[in-house]
Amino acid sequence: MNSFSHEFDERGYVILRGVLEPRVVDGARAAMEQLVEQQAAKLLATGMIRDPLPHEPFTTRFYRLYEHGLDDAPRSFRQELHLAELFDVFFHPRVLDQAEAFLGGEVRLYPNYTARPKLPDWEGTQVLWHQDGGYTENVTTGTAGQTVDQLRMVNVWTPLVPARVENGCMQFIPGTHKLGVVPHVKKKFYLEIAAEQLAPRLAQAVDIELDPGDVVLFHNLLFHQGQPNRTRTIRWSLDWRYQDATQPTLRKESGHIARSRRDPARAVANAAQWARLSFQ
Numbered sequence: 179m180n181s182f183s184h185e186f187d188e189r190g191y192v193i194l195r196g197v198l199e200p201r202v203v204d205g206a207r208a209a210m211e212q213l214v215e216q217q218a219a220k221l222l223a224t225g226m227i228r229d230p231l232p233h234e235p236f237t238t239r240f241y242r243l244y245e246h247g248l249d250d251a252p253r254s255f256r257q258e259l260h261l262a263e264l265f266d267v268f269f270h271p272r273v274l275d276q277a278e279a280f281l282g283g284e285v286r287l288y289p290n291y292t293a294r295p296k297l298p299d300w301e302g303t304q305v306l307w308h309q310d311g312g313y314t315e316n317v318t319t320g321t322a323g324q325t326v327d328q329l330r331m332v333n334v335w336t337p338l339v340p341a342r343v344e345n346g347c348m349q350f351i352p353g354t355h356k357l358g359v360v361p362h363v364k365k366k367f368y369l370e371i372a373a374e375q376l377a378p379r380l381a382q383a384v385d386i387e388l389d390p391g392d393v394v395l396f397h398n399l400l401f402h403q404g405q406p407n408r409t410r411t412i413r414w415s416l417d418w419r420y421q422d423a424t425q426p427t428l429r430k431e432s433g434h435i436a437r438s439r440r441d442p443a444r445a446v447a448n449a450a451q452w453a454r455l456s457f458q
């Protein structure tokens with residue numbers, strides 16, 4: 179077992195610094211700008227705004243467009259992420275190499291890939307303490323009969339602006355991935371880990387401060403949250419997941435093959451193909 183795998187198994191996460199090249203980060207930001215442009219056009223067309231704020235910076239425009247009606251702002255983007263620029267993020271060879279080391283040679287991009295504009299002081303974009311497994315229905319399917327806690331997955335998270343405590347970087351509680359799926363309770367916008375599981379462990383929470391280009395890989399059962407954004411700018415980020423593609427997703431969508439050693443032609447090959455595909 180290499181040291182990355184050891185850290186991942188023991189702590190539940192591994193940070194890789196400077197993996198995504200500036201070109202890739204710039205592409206991802208440009209993709210987000212396209213989404214914001216579409217939002218501005220929609221708000222303008224429906225008469226919700228009069229000024230689409232074309233000169234407002236990336237770090238504030240989406241917030242300024244919605245600041246008088248945050249309830250109407252999309253809390254995240256998912257279906258919209260089949261944009262050519264994002265191929266180099268979701269299918270980045272170095273990140274995939276790492277995922278392959280954990281998962282084996284058949285790797286799926288799991289049908290849960292998301293862009294998040296975490297808005298200043300807005301609970302609608304403040305993801306509470308959870309395990310990803312808590313959001314996946316604990317069903318048993320197929321002949322292999324997997325349950326959520328048997329899914330072999332690697333979660334990936336990367337910021338498109340520096341992520342610090344003040345603007346809501348991620349927090350993890352190391353080692354909690356070994357607890358299995360714990361009960362979650364429904365809160366206004368998100369699920370939250372039940373207090374009796376969370377409270378005794380909160381003192382061990384660590385801040386995951388990252389810069390654009392850094393990625394953190396973490397176990398899908400690790401307790402994690404995004405902290406409140408106490409700045410006046412948006413904390414943009416992307417998160418996605420890889421799964422051992424020999425397993426079922428336990429969701430209605432089947433995801434996309436990211437790497438296949440058995441049959442390489444099954445994997446999404448390039449940006450143009452990614453842009454033609456859809457969330458499924």
Ligand SMILES: O=C(O)CCC(=O)C(=O)O
Pocket residue numbers: 294296304305310333334335402403404405415417418
């Ligand atoms: O970005 C965030 O604040 C939360 C992300 C998250 O919970 C995840 O990637 O699973």
